[in-house]
Structures are given as C-alpha cells and as structure tokens.
Amino acid sequence: MSSLKPxxxxxxxxxxxxxxxxxxxxVLSELADRYGFDExxxxxxxxxxxxxxxxxxxxxxxxxxxxxxxDKGGEKIxxxxxxxxxxxxAFISEGLAQNLPLKLFYRGxxxxxxxxxxxxxxxxxxxxxxLLGVEGPQAxxxxxxxGAHFLEALGVLDKATLELNSLGDSDSRNAYRALLVDYLMDxxxxxxxxxxxxxxxxxxxxxxxxxxxxKAVVAGAPLMTDSLNSASRDFFDExxxxxxxxxxxxxxxxxxxxxxxYYCHTAFEFTTRELGAQGTxxxxxxxxxxxxxxGGPQTPGTGWAxxxxxxxxxxxxxxxxxxxxxxxxxxxDARSQAMTLTQSLRKAGLKTDLGYSGNMGKRMKRANxxxxxxAVILGExxxxxxxxxxxxxxxxxxxxxxxxxxxxxxxxxx
Ligand code: ATP
Ligand code: MG
Numbered sequence: 001m002s003s004l005k006p007x008x009x010x011x012x013x014x015x016x017x018x019x020x021x022x023x024x025x026x027v028l029s030e031l032a033d034r035y036g037f038d039e040x041x042x043x044x045x046x047x048x049x050x051x052x053x054x055x056x057x058x059x060x061x062x063x064x065x066x067x068x069x070x071d072k073g074g075e076k077i078x079x080x081x082x083x084x085x086x087x088x089x090a091f092i093s094e095g096l097a098q099n100l101p102l103k104l105f106y107r108g109x110x111x112x113x114x115x116x117x118x119x120x121x122x123x124x125x126x127x128x129x130x131l132l133g134v135e136g137p138q139a140x141x142x143x144x145x146x147g148a149h150f151l152e153a154l155g156v157l158d159k160a161t162l163e164l165n166s167l168g169d170s171d172s173r174n175a176y177r178a179l180l181v182d183y184l185m186d187x188x189x190x191x192x193x194x195x196x197x198x199x200x201x202x203x204x205x206x207x208x209x210x211x212x213x214x215k216a217v218v219a220g221a222p223l224m225t226d227s228l229n230s231a232s233r234d235f236f237d238e239x240x241x242x243x244x245x246x247x248x249x250x251x252x253x254x255x256x257x258x259x260x261x262y263y264c265h266t267a268f269e270f271t272t273r274e275l276g277a278q279g280t281x282x283x284x285x286x287x288x289x290x291x292x293x294x295g296g297p298q299t300p301g302t303g304w305a306x307x308x309x310x311x312x313x314x315x316x317x318x319x320x321x322x323x324x325x326x327x328x329x330x331x332x333d334a335r336s337q338a339m340t341l342t343q344s345l346r347k348a349g350l351k352t353d354l355g356y357s358g359n360m361g362k363r364m365k366r367a368n369x370x371x372x373x374x375a376v377i378l379g380e381x382x383x384x385x386x387x388x389x390x391x392x393x394x395x396x397x398x399x400x401x402x403x404x405x406x407x408x409x410x411x412x413x414x
Pocket of ligand 2: 060
C-alpha cells in the first residue's frame, strides 16, 4: 500500500540519526546564546503572500518549490520554504521594532518541492540566525564569524570553504544589471529557457543557474565587483577587514549570488566538496529591503541558514551519550522493588534502564545491547539482605552494595 510509505522527499529520522540532528541544534543553541542571540519559533505555515511577495516572483522557490494549499476557510497557505520571511513577518506583526538591534536564532522543518537526492529533500531542517537593525558591516562580520564558529564546533570547518561576494547597494546593482543584460543579450541563443525568462525579470538570477549551457555563458560575464560604487566598496572592504581581524578565512567568488530577491551587499556560502552536488552547508547575506517591502519600517538585516541534514551527514563524531545503568530484577518478587529503585535512581539524575521481562540471561543480553555501564542485579538473596549486586560491565567485577548506599556507589557512573 503506497500510503504506508513516507511521501517522496520526506523521511523518518530514526534514533541513531536524529542524535546528530540534536547535536547540530544543541551546538547552535549554545553558541547562539554565547553570542547573544535568542530563540524564536514562527509557525511552519504562513499566508502564501509572506513568501510570494518577499522571495521574488522569479525565484526558484516561488515559481517551483512552494507547498501551497487552500485551507478550509479559503485562505491561501504555504508551508514555509525558509524562515527569514517568517521572522520578518513576526518582527512586523509583533511590533519588535522597539527592541533593535534584535538578534534571533531558529531551528525547524522547512518544505520545498524539489527533486529528492542525497542532501536534498522536500521536508528538511534548518538552523539559522538573523540580526536585525544594524546598518554597518560589523553585523555581517558577527553573523559570519558565528557561522564559522558553529562549523568549527561541529568539526566540519576544515572541510568547508567560505565563499564571499558583494551584491552592492541598489545603485550598484542597477548599474551591473544593465551591463549583464547587454552581455547576456549577445549570448541569448546559448541560454536555457528558464534563463531567457529570467533575462527579462531578474537577470542576476542567471548567475546562479545550474544549467551547464548557462554556466558556460556566465563564465564570460562581466563581474559584479567591477560595478560596485564607492559606498558599496567601502562596505565590502570593512567586511573583509573585520573577518580577517577575527581570523575567519574566505575566498572571493564574484559569481556568488543568493537565490532570493531580497539580498544586498553581503552574500556568502560555506561550501564543501564532501557532499557531491549538494555542497552548500550554510548560506546567507544581507537583506536591508525585506522588512520594508513587507510593509514594515525600514530595517536592515543580515543572517544565514544551515541545512541540518547536510551537517548531520558531515559529522563524524557526535559526542557519546552517557551510558545507562541497567536494573535487573531476578524473579517475580524483585519486580516492584526494581521499579521503585529505578525511579529513585532516575530522580537522582542517573540514566537508568529497566528490563521488562525475561530471564537473567536475556536481561544481561539487553544490558549489553544498550551498552550499559553497570548492571544492578536484584536477586532474592540480595533482597533479604537489603542489598543489590552491582556488576561493572567493563571489568565484569561484581560487588554487593547495601540499597541504602547504592546511589552513592553508582555516582561513579554518572
Ligand atoms: P541549493 O542551491 O542547494 O538549492 P539554496 O540556495 O536553495 O540551496 P538556501 O535557501 O540558502 O539554499 O538554504 C540554506 C541551506 O539549507 C542550504 O545551504 C542547504 O544546506 C539547506 N537546504 C536548502 N534546501 C534544501 C533541501 N531541499 N534539502 C535539504 N537541505 C536544504
Ligand atoms: Mg534550492
């Protein structure tokens, strides 16, 4: 029955794998806290306009990838494909403009109708940060440094490259757009159909095309960096100086644009060669026009999002979780005692597993399977003496311990 399979592009994340997801989220939560970013959670669906009006009606996300439906009340709803637009919407509707500068981070599922492959799904997860209300490049330096620190903490920074570009302010971008369109018009017969369409509505997007023919044309296109006016150039110089001062290494990639319409000045991606075609781990930039475009007050912003699945694939050694203590009752009489004992150990902060049924041999097997660090064996003889046998699973050594000092004895396994 096809309905018993997960929907194409979605998957069950089983316990072994979700450990890495949780680790990615924990590392970001802790670092974000250290950098002064507070968590925000916006709904996983919004009115479609929140995305269609902000991401740009020529972006891949809006033209091809949105999960949009009409709800029973006739509202047009979209499952969020990303979270920056949702945060901007919340900023406006919650009146957060009083609290600038605002530093936020988020985590959660996103939805895009894409062709599923390794590192690309229809439901995936992101963690991300947004810094709202700071005009200058020091904000970009801070969020990029946080991104590098995050990847370093996960042990993947040395497998990643920070690619950096400037899209300039709107004057610079308009000047560049004119140059680019002239160039592309001369090569239009080599462009893909998608790109011919973009040529009219959003030519910059062609720089981001994954089509091989487009890529060949783009290779000879004029460079954005040559069109930056002096204000844009100063902004970018200050950004790279700030990154250098913090020891964040980068390479300039003058072809780097972001897939979404609302970016200006800073654009960056941490990419890796280890995941095949899905090489972007963490990506972001500056979006000074977004909040105003949505109907809010002019508010600059900068931030990034990272794909949790892709990071989880890269992590080799998520830290080991603490090993449990197995409580093993022998015989019927010990059962209720085992249950109370287990509960008191858990309340004392010890990770404890209680076997449900089976003989001693079967339960010892389970203790091995769950990688128990020690087994507390409650046998009839021991119970008569108000004691339990504690077996150290590494050494195999077994000691009888009075129940009254059991907690103390087990503290070594914390
Ligand atoms: P790509 O070029 O790979 O499609 P993108 O530019 O669409 O990426 P962003 O919108 O910048 O990606 O999202 C930030 C990050 O989220 C990406 O770098 C990636 O790690 C992750 N990501 C995006 N789309 C998916 C997806 N469909 N499945 C898994 N992860 C994704
Ligand atoms: Mg994409």
